[in-house]
Amino acid sequence: MAKVTQIRVGAPAVVPPFDADDGRNPGTKFDPAPVRDVRINRSAIERRAATMGTRRTVKKDWQAAWLVHAVKTIDLTTLSGDDTVGTVKRLCTKARQPIRQQLLADLGLADLKLHTGAVCVYHTFVKTAVEALEGSGIPVAAVSTGFPAGLTPFPQKIEEIKASVKDGASEIDIVISRGHVLTGNWRGLYDEVKAFRDACGPAHMKAIIATGELGTLKNIGRASIVCMQAGSDFIKTSTGKEPTNATIGGSLVMVRAIRQYYEQTGHKVGFKPAGGIRSAKQALEWLILMKEELGDEWMQPHLFRIGASALVNDIERQLEHYAYGRYASMQYQSLG
């Protein structure tokens, strides 16, 4: 616990990962009415999603600034079966220095202490990451509760959360039981996520609803609402392990649910798309989505994260092109 506090204190002042405990979503009682009232028209959602990136764009200086900003929102992630202490440490150095200092200087951002929004790992590597990031102010997020399928026994899920928090994770990315959604057991889903939230204690909880496994956009909307009622600080699209990753359409449903929940309760819940977001252009599309549907505050790391690994490198390439006017090569960019 002490370690968690320490990380917060040490965080640079630009925008803290989270405001403070009282800025968190405390959740509400289980309320089936807004769940029942969800209306999602898939075709209309798809039309809006398809034009999200064609109605808005950022170019030149604005594009560079937005891309630098995107780096701040990245949960730099490694969730592979072959992860080792070595690869996790390497990732952490990338999180501390996602864009090389010279390039930042050439962009006029020499003083910007740029780092990613967090580092996201399996429980096994929480300690490694916490140590590697010590003093950087970068939080460590742990995927949990039987990630990715979420089918381990419930008591073990709770234990897993507690263990990660104990090891120093200040953010926990839980997975929901898709079965609750698919069978309409909203009460069950609420109780499960609420229990996870309680287990998280001071750590912030991101609820992965696994959009690719919920069957319909309507289910995405309903699951989002229940997870927010149960006190999720973030709702997150995917584990990255489902056949369908984050989509703008599914995200649109989720961010609109966030807006509705905010209008109804006054609590701000963050959004994290994850899975398949590899290009700078995609990152901009999601930022546009946040700006258009939720507003500027929801573009900031305390309310917006992108779960990604290779994305940083593509952003760096685009920034190089912007700064130097020529196309970049990967050999000039540090591996994560």
Next chain:
Amino acid sequence: MKVAQILKTLEYGPAPEAAKPALDWIAEHDGKFGIFINGKWRDPSSKEWFDSINPSNNKKLARVAQASKKDVDDAVKAARAAFKGWSSTPGHIRARYLYAIARQVQKHSRLFAVLETMDNGKPIRETRDIDIPLVARHFYHHAGWAQLADTEMRDYQPLGVVGQIIPWNFPLLMLSWKIAPALAMGNTVVLKPAELTSLTALLFAEICASVGLPAGVVNFVTGDGKTGAAIVEHAGIDKIAFTGSTEVGRIIRRATAGTGKKLSLELGGKSPFIVFDDADLDSAVEGVVDAIWFNQGQVCCAGSRLLVQEGVAEKVYKKLRARMEKMRLGDPLDKGIDIGAIVDTNQLKQIQDKVARGVEEGATLMQPSWANALPAGGCYFPPTVLTNVGPASSVVQQEIFGPVLAAMTFRTPEEAVKLANNTRYGLAATIWSEDINLALDIATQIKAGTVWINSTNLLDAAAGFGGYRESGFGREGGKEGLYEYAKPLHADASLLSPLRGREAGREGAAKHKTLTSTAISSTKALKTPANSAFSTSAKTPKSPVPAQAGTQFALNSVPVDRTAKLFIGGKQTRPDGGLSINIYGPNKNLIGEVGAGNRKDIRNAVEAARAAANGWAKATAHNRAQVIYFMAENLAARAVEFANRLMHQTGCTKANADSEVEASISALFTAAAWADKYDGRIHGTPYRNVTLAMNEPMGVVGMLMPDDHPLLALATLAGTALAMGNTMVVVPSPKHPLTATDLYQVLETSDVPHGTFNIVTGDRDELAKTLSEHDDVDSVWYFDNSAGSSEGQTAVQKASAGNMKRTWVLGLTGATGALPSVDEVLREATQVKNVWVPYGA
């Protein structure tokens, strides 16, 4: 440094599309354009040019030619000269040209998009992603129709030279809607772009030249309303296609009345946008963006009247306010702009005035916080919602043609329909609900040519687009649109020979004769020598020959006096004026009297027809067919009586009279048969949806009957209209009205619902005028026996401009084949409504 600054605010910043390609193209022409006639560019004979202005900065873009009457005349001559060659060009070759045009449009799409945006003021996002792709799509689609014309339209032929006048809101798109089907069907074209936005049409002319389109097939004359008028009035033009305001459409209707020019009009609208409380409200609000803030609201089918269910109204307004705030207005060439410039200062002023008037009338103005900080130097108007308005408000009644939404509430589905239809227009409608049961119910009740469910402003070449009511007539797109550019190859000669196949006289005459005998022997009324008479007629259909005086038929006793009355609302009624008209036979002998119906009788008949319209249209097709079969049955039972009447009135031979009765019974069978077979279509539009093209009845049809074949005309025309679900006010032939007055006894015994079939005898042309002027009549069919056009036809079409009702006027001469084909009657009896139903779990 700048990046560091932006990092704090995360603003969008400018993202301009380069104007250079368009400016270069204009510069290549020294900023001045001629007209394109017979494949060549030339100066206008007026030697006058006018400026084309970029409305985003009010700066001059180029000089455009003012084509004169003489130029129009030259263009028509060139088109006429090219017609023979083009119309006889094989469909496949025409398809290749259209395909090439589509390709060229795609290849130069960015230039077209930028030029359109600069000339019109609409955002580059729209020209790039919507206008220009739809243009290419329209030519691809119609390349397909050209390819298939020889088979799919084999009974039709091109019209000739087509004059087309298009508006400024979708300059190139409207051009494609006009030119593609015209060329596909083998017509040649004289087109005038809107004076405010001529440039993309001129670039398009270059494409026509570059693909080697034969000279004269498409001619472009630029200019103002005078040039348009010269096209409308030109005697050498066979059809006028116009898209624009209802006001100008009305002028064109009057100007072309009685000229025989075919006419299609796509006019104004005040389309309802209905949001039910079970809708996906966020998506519905996004729909509003696409409905009224698309193209600055300068869209004829814009959803400009928001009807929202009362319980969710405040919620929706709140969402609208928030959404409006996020809209970005500014330089249309900026890729991140939603709302560009209004087309010119004049249009801007009209919008400002109309909104100001709305506010004076008590409307509450809702605009984004930035509404007072519009860019200087251009024609800009902010997105606007007006609440606290009602159907009586001017902003609800009038088309504003700007980014202005008038918002009202309703309580029940029934009320939503009532409010939606409470308008002079009928172009489009939008319905938002997650309940398909509800949405489709509303869709069928709205009077509009296009209904979008849970979507809006979806347009595609494969679906017909066009209006009901004062929004005009004719369809553009889809197969239904092709008929606007084609006419029947030959009149259907089969009507008088009901037992012959449609491929008349081809083969199997003997077989048909057998059929004939069978059919006739089973008909009680025709045990007479009618058999041979019938066969004769079937072989050589021709005008009935007046009978020798009294040789065929004679009264052999003193007849009981019969009083032929009017038939209104299912009742035999005496004429309002209490006057009768003498009816004479072929030998000037008095054979009876009919009531002299007047305008009040017409008023009553229309009222009865209107009252019956909804019920009859909703009756199942099977049900309607049963009624019409029953009519045929009862007519057959009285065959001798009707044949005698025909002889008595027209002096025709008994053989011909019998044959006409038989043909009429058959025509009623045909009408009944079609009742449940004149299917709509499902168009292959490129969305995940079903686009249902439904044939709906016209509504109340006024029918002025021809003199020839009084019974057959009634059976064919009225029978078919009835089968399609219309109700009617029939004015029988003034020469032979007694057949019609006899018919009401058949109607009375055939379960024909009261009010569906009304008969008013009297002075045909006088009653025609009353019917044509009547605002509650949806269509007027006028047939007389002139060889071509007549005063009566002219009067009908002129008067129809009042409510822009459809008209169908024909001079039916004595030739038996002159009655229109059933195909045509079916089409005139219906209007196509396209209902877009997207789906997705």
